[in-house]
Amino acid sequence: DVKVTQSSRYLVKRTGEKVFLECVQDMDHENMFWYRQDPGLGLRLIYFSYDVKMKEKGDIPEGYSVSREKKERFSLILESASTNQTSMYLCASSRRQGKRNEQFFGPGTRLTVL
Amino acid sequence: DAKTTQPPSMDCAEGRAANLPCNHSTISGNEYVYWYRQIHSQGPQYIIHGLKNNETNEMASLIITEDRKSSTLILPHATLRDTAVYYCIVAGRNTNAGKSTFGDGTTLTVKP
Numbered sequence: 658d659v660k661v662t663q664s665s666r667y668l669v670k671r672t673g674e675k676v677f678l679e680c681v682q683d684m685d686h687e688n689m690f691w692y693r694q695d696p697g698l699g700l701r702l703i704y705f706s707y708d709v710k711m712k713e714k715g716d717i718p719e720g721y722s723v724s725r726e727k728k729e730r731f732s733l734i735l736e737s738a739s740t741n742q743t744s745m746y747l748c749a750s751s752r753r754q755g756k757r758n759e760q761f762f763g764p765g766t767r768l769t770v771l
Numbered sequence: 772d773a774k775t776t777q778p779p780s781m782d783c784a785e786g787r788a789a790n791l792p793c794n795h796s797t798i799s800g801n802e803y804v805y806w807y808r809q810i811h812s813q814g815p816q817y818i819i820h821g822l823k824n825n826e827t828n829e830m831a832s833l834i835i836t837e838d839r840k841s842s843t844l845i846l847p848h849a850t851l852r853d854t855a856v857y858y859c860i861v862a863g864r865n866t867n868a869g870k871s872t873f874g875d876g877t878t879l880t881v882k883p
Contacts, residue, residue, distance in 0.1 A: 661814070692873070697875065698875070699858075699872075699873050699874045699875040699876060700815070700858070700873035700874075701873075702872070716872070747814050747815075749814070749815075759805060759807075759817035759820065760807075760815075760817070761817070762814025762815050762816070763814050764813060764814055765812075765813075765814055
């Protein structure tokens with residue numbers, strides 16, 4: 658059974674802390690994505706990566722950075738967490754090419770920044 | 772990538788067909804229409820996708836208009852478990868990373 662896993666389902670951090678959200682996929686996918694989901698705003702793309710050590714900004718990259726040192730792992734980093742980063746964070750992966758290259762999503766991490 | 776427009780909410784009676792519309796008037800020739808759904812507290816799940824022909828799988832049918840500016844996802848016999856948020860997105864098939872915009876989707880409520 659293919660899987661995208663995220664390191665935590667729930668996380669509570671304090672303002673100013675450095676936060677790491679980890680995502681691992683076991684499908685040998687080239688592409689990986691980080692989204693945040695907020696009520697009334699849908700899913701918004703933060704960053705994506707189409708290969709190891711490659712990254713591109715999505716729609717809302719401010720306040721975030723990412724790391725992809727290995728193909729299966731894509732990390733989202735909040736350098737200095739702020740309360741407006743309280744959100745549900747979703748990781749996804751997909752093949753770069755193929756007949757079906759839909760995105761497979763993880764269960765999400767609900768982050769609360771106090 | 773093209774943006775999509777969906778109604779914010781819809782209701783459907785259990786056992787009846789649910790028809791969820793999506794407008795994607797700026798879709799380009801090499802972009803596919805993808806549908807996902809998100810059940811509460813889970814990540815979105817792929818349902819179906821298509822380019823210009825109608826498609827059917829075990830979950831749903833996808834009807835794409837001839838001009839490709841809109842599509843309809845059909846759940847032929849909706850069940851209570853189909854209550855979810857449904858997202859229509861457009862993306863290139865061989866995109867490097869598919870900067871797909873999900874938007875707010877349609878909240879489908881299936882009622883007994």
